[in-house]
Amino acid sequence: MDTGRRFYSPGSSKKEVRIINPTDLNIPGLDQQARKDFDRAHFKAFINATFSRLRRTNNDLLPFDEIRRNIPWRGQADLGYVEVPLDHIIGSVGRYQDFDRAFLPKLTHIRSRWENIDRARMKDIPLPAVELYKIGEVYFVKDGNHRVSVTRERGQAYIDAFVIEIHTDVAITPETDLEQLILVQEYQRFLDTTGLERVSANREIRLTQAGQYEKLLEHIQVHRWYLGEHYRYDLGAEKAARSWYKRVYLPLVEIISNMKILAHFPGRSEADLYLWIIEHQYYLAEQSDGMVTLEQAAKHFVNRFSYKPLNKIRRWLARLRQVLFLDQERLPESWEDDGEDVPADVGNEHNG
Numbered sequence: 001m002d003t004g005r006r007f008y009s010p011g012s013s014k015k016e017v018r019i020i021n022p023t024d025l026n027i028p029g030l031d032q033q034a035r036k037d038f039d040r041a042h043f044k045a046f047i048n049a050t051f052s053r054l055r056r057t058n059n060d061l062l063p064f065d066e067i068r069r070n071i072p073w074r075g076q077a078d079l080g081y082v083e084v085p086l087d088h089i090i091g092s093v094g095r096y097q098d099f100d101r102a103f104l105p106k107l108t109h110i111r112s113r114w115e116n117i118d119r120a121r122m123k124d125i126p127l128p129a130v131e132l133y134k135i136g137e138v139y140f141v142k143d144g145n146h147r148v149s150v151t152r153e154r155g156q157a158y159i160d161a162f163v164i165e166i167h168t169d170v171a172i173t174p175e176t177d178l179e180q181l182i183l184v185q186e187y188q189r190f191l192d193t194t195g196l197e198r199v200s201a202n203r204e205i206r207l208t209q210a211g212q213y214e215k216l217l218e219h220i221q222v223h224r225w226y227l228g229e230h231y232r233y234d235l236g237a238e239k240a241a242r243s244w245y246k247r248v249y250l251p252l253v254e255i256i257s258n259m260k261i262l263a264h265f266p267g268r269s270e271a272d273l274y275l276w277i278i279e280h281q282y283y284l285a286e287q288s289d290g291m292v293t294l295e296q297a298a299k300h301f302v303n304r305f306s307y308k309p310l311n312k313i314r315r316w317l318a319r320l321r322q323v324l325f326l327d328q329e330r331l332p333e334s335w336e337d338d339g340e341d342v343p344a345d346v347g348n349e350h351n352g
Helices: 028-055 064-070 108-122 145-153 178-194 213-231 237-258 270-288 294-305 309-323
Strands: 005-007 018-020 073-085 089-092 130-135 138-143 158-168
Touching (some): 028 108, 064 089, 064 130, 178 213, 178 237, 213 237
16 A cells, blocks of 8 residues: 655656655654754744844744735735745735744744744655745745745755736835835725724824724724714714714823824834723723723833833833742732823723
8 A cells, every 4th residue: 555645846747756654754864964954944943033133023924824815915826836936925825923033943832834834855765846925026835834944044045936926006026114014004994994094194003013903893882882882873974983082092092192102112003002002901900900000001101111121121020029028919909090080981891
């Protein structure tokens, strides 16, 4: 009985088949080298992630479905087998969380498959061509993420691939800031959905992270429900959005401005902080089993998460005290504060 796997050389017909048994790859010397190769690649991914956090840059692979959903496209076509520059592959269909932007392995659970591919490469066993989607001048892996990772780690500049091109009028290169491109599309859809373009002209609701406008739309939907309960009829989507903007969003943004919170989070926006502080308020209310005002949530959030070096040192010392059992962090027993609370009933729906 044939228990091996059939691998096709890139560009070959299905008549050209080499059958590979998994046991053929189990050679002690290769096993040790494959383990070393994976450990080295995984350590590089750790170093990349560390520097990325310090520089506050994005080191993640881009999710293909998110890109395609946010970029206008006009269909697709098979380009067949072509040679693709490895550094132009910047995303994946389903494995974008397993590898970093350089296709280094971030997680250890992919070790076995990664090492199998590495051993096959060391034995010069032909593997199937990877399958890629092409958008502009960049590529996303449909099938073959581990092969791309191993091939790139072994120093190759190109890889054979079967390519499907997505037709779009948007000019995309490896230097294009795709996340910014997505943000522009998401922001426009948000304005089209809510009708807030005219209302928010003086204070734009700009987010710096893709995929977060859906959360704002959820907040508006919750506010719309509260309005319906309060007035006993549905005010409609646009009126609910305007009410949310004036009674929920702007009051917190004013607090953020008055407390100069943006200075603690360079590179972020008022809309980012709105989302973070609202979620933090809910967390604090759950933990303290009581009322938490927006001002209190904002102050606690800054103390807990400020980017400023002095705040980071204070948090590190606090954690050290906890480790040494010298102190225990706990929520205040009372949340009394001089700040004015947000209006009760409508507009305070996120506070428990």
